[in-house]
Amino acid sequence: QSYAIGNSKIYLRYKTFIKKQGVPVSVIPSIPVTTGILIHISLILLLFVIAMILGERPSIYWLQIPIYTAFMAYFSYIWVLLTGLMTAITEDFSNVIRSIKPAFFWLSGIFFNSRAEGKNQFLFYYNPISFPVEGYRNSFAYHIWIWEEPVRFKCYITSMIILTVIAVLLYRRVRRSLPEFI
Numbered sequence: 001q002s003y004a005i006g007n008s009k010i011y012l013r014y015k016t017f018i019k020k021q022g023v024p025v026s027v028i029p030s031i032p033v034t035t036g037i038l039i040h041i042s043l044i045l046l047l048f049v050i051a052m053i054l055g056e057r058p059s060i061y062w063l064q065i066p067i068y069t070a071f072m073a074y075f076s077y078i079w080v081l082l083t084g085l086m087t088a089i090t091e092d093f094s095n096v097i098r099s100i101k102p103a104f105f106w107l108s109g110i111f112f113n114s115r116a117e118g119k120n121q122f123l124f125y126y127n128p129i130s131f132p133v134e135g136y137r138n139s140f141a142y143h144i145w146i147w148e149e150p151v152r153f154k155c156y157i158t159s160m161i162i163l164t165v166i167a168v169l170l171y172r173r174v175r176r177s178l179p180e181f182i
Contacts, residue, residue, distance in 0.1 A: 007032045008083035008097040015182040025175045029080035061139045068135035075128045082167040088181045131156035
């Protein structure tokens with residue numbers, strides 16, 4: 001998660017690739033996302049090892065871990081693309097990202113169970129980080145399949161469609177003029 005949120009200045013960092021080498025703008029976000037996902041996968045493997053050391057037997061529910069990892073990778077790519085383009089247009093946008101980063105983290109459900117019923121439950125359902133986090137928890141601790149929570153899945157898909165549409169529209173608008181912005 002943090003590798004996605006912390007890379008809003010990706011186009012500024014790799015401006016040489018864009019200006020001099022002509023690397024497509026859409027490829028640049030894959031650099032930190034790939035690195036982050038590799039770290040993420042190694043931490044998941046470590047989690048497997050720790051779970052087995054603590055006596056947890058491998059479960060069929062563990063088979064859905066790659067699905068949640070793919071969801072996290074997709075979110076990361078779209079988020080880095082969107083925030084990177086916004087920051088390339090106006091560098092002040094990175095300050096906005098830096099200020100909302102703690103909210104994303106605390107609303108992700110990493111340190112607490114986001115299943116608690118309440119009037120603010122929709123904040124967890126529509127937070128695109130919350131779905132994979134809960135998915136990992138469902139796979140390791142609760143033994144719940146991905147299709148057993150259709151409302152949470154629909155909310156995740158809805159939020160990802162909205163983010164994807166915004167990112168694609170922004171990308172189409174600024175891709176040719178991005179070297180001028182940076």
